[in-house]
Amino acid sequence: MKLIHSGTSPFVRKVSVLLLETGLENHVEKETVAITPMNPGDVVPSANPLGKVPCLIKDNGDSVFDSRVITRYLDTLHDGAKLYPEDESLWRILTLEAMADGMVDAAILMAYEHRLRTEEQKSPEWVEAQWLKVSRALAHLDGQVAALELLSMASIAVGAALGYIDFRHGERNWRDIAPKLAAWEAEFAERPSMQATKPG
DSSP: OEEEEOTTOHHHHHHHHHHHHHTOGGGOEEEEOOOOSSOOTTHHHHHOTTOOSOEEEOTTSOEEOSHHHHHHHHTTSOSSOOSSOSSTTHHHHHHHHHHHHHHHHHHHHHHHHHHHSOTTTOOHHHHHHHHHHHHHHHHHHHTOGGGGSSOSHHHHHHHHHHHHHHHHHGGGOGGGTOHHHHHHHHHHTTSHHHHHTOOO
16 A cells, blocks of 8 residues: 655644554555645645545555545554444544544644735635634533543544644644643653654
């Protein structure tokens, strides 16, 4: 299998952490690309018409995307404890993963506004509207820390999301909004898989 990826993508980081946590990292070749929404290049659109990473190419040539589909697929390929539980708690895990991914979507839009648009095009109101989504999610997750204690795709997704917010929006001081989540993140970030995949 081959994973088309970018080193700073929090969605790629989710997949990379799963590979390390499940022992699958040696079964997946990685191809690094540098893309933006304005310049997706040729490699990514040929595998994913949406022009986004990550994209997993299976041994038979089929493409798998987006990150939630990739992680769900990869979780079927190992014999260890599943990151997507096979009981009623699955729905909570999926919902928390979706919330983390939504935070990342908003945080990425904020970064694009600063990095890809001209001064005339930039909208502070748009940026703050995206941050409001992130801050609401942070406040909600602050009350859900117990659900993140067991390693799952929810905890991995939330860890990756918070890492990205630190990487691109550290000045926002998200820990002031969610102190219990901050305490959880400080411990989770020390996992070898998280240390090995830090952006930057």
